[in-house]
Amino acid sequence: MSLNEALDLAxxxxxxxxxxxxxAKPPVCKILDYGKYKYELQKKEKEAKKKQKTxxxxxxxxxxxxESHDVEVKAKNAAKFLKAGDKVKVSLRFRGRERDYTSKGxxxxxxxAEAIAEVGEVEKKPNxxxxxxxxxxxxxxxxx
Numbered sequence: 399m400s401l402n403e404a405l406d407l408a409x410x411x412x413x414x415x416x417x418x419x420x421x422a423k424p425p426v427c428k429i430l431d432y433g434k435y436k437y438e439l440q441k442k443e444k445e446a447k448k449k450q451k452t453x454x455x456x457x458x459x460x461x462x463x464x465e466s467h468d469v470e471v472k473a474k475n476a477a478k479f480l481k482a483g484d485k486v487k488v489s490l491r492f493r494g495r496e497r498d499y500t501s502k503g504x505x506x507x508x509x510x511a512e513a514i515a516e517v518g519e520v521e522k523k524p525n526x527x528x529x530x531x532x533x534x535x536x537x538x539x540x541x542x
Contacts, residue, residue: 404429408429413429457489458475458486486534489532491531497529519535
């Protein structure tokens with residue numbers, strides 16, 4: 399159908415001619431109420447937003463001279479967060495003279511990363527931000 403015929407038909411029905419698929423050969427158009435069409439599109443968008451999950455960043459704090467059992471407990475909490483689909487930010491704060499034991503802090507971070515290896519992977523390696531050592535863990539993605 400030609401464009402003029404389609405426009406005349408739409409005018410007779412007191413509706414709009416809406417181009418649904420402009421890149422198709424030939425372009426696909428429909429005769430419908432444009433206001434109602436836009437409303438339905440907005441409704442679909444809103445419904446899609448409701449269903450999508452937002453990812454949160456949970457934080458776990460460690461200390462330089464933390465015991466191995468405490469690391470395991472915090473790793474279990476982090477595993478819970480990662481299984482729920484959230485990211486985990488692990489921070490280790492150096493206070494006073496602890497700043498001289500940065501290698502000990504790195505060891506604690508590596509121990510934590512090993513404990514969490516089953517459910518998460520290191521997204522951002524440990525690095526310093528001020529007095530803190532920061533590492534970001536993300537849920538493990540299965541690459542098959």
